């Protein structure tokens with residue numbers, strides 16, 4: 001199951017933080033490295049400081065399916081999906 005682990009390495013500059021996601025109105029994509037469960041999370045449900053790097057968020061999360069704490073977190077590529085993004089820019 002591809003989980004896009006290491007996505008953040010594409011951006012070799014400063015790490016993407018929760019504040020960046022909030023500013024860009026993006027979702028947080030969570031993926032369990034043990035069972036492959038994925039889900040989107042809105043930043044409102046993440047009780048962490050806005051300066052927290054996105055890749056660090058997973059360390060504070062637990063998979064709701066298998067209970068594993070090996071959760072990868074990356075920024076969702078499009079806010080609400082590609083169609084929603086097109087609507088917004090029209």
Ligand SMILES: [Zn+2]
Nearest residue numbers: 032035063066
């Ligand atoms: Zn899991």
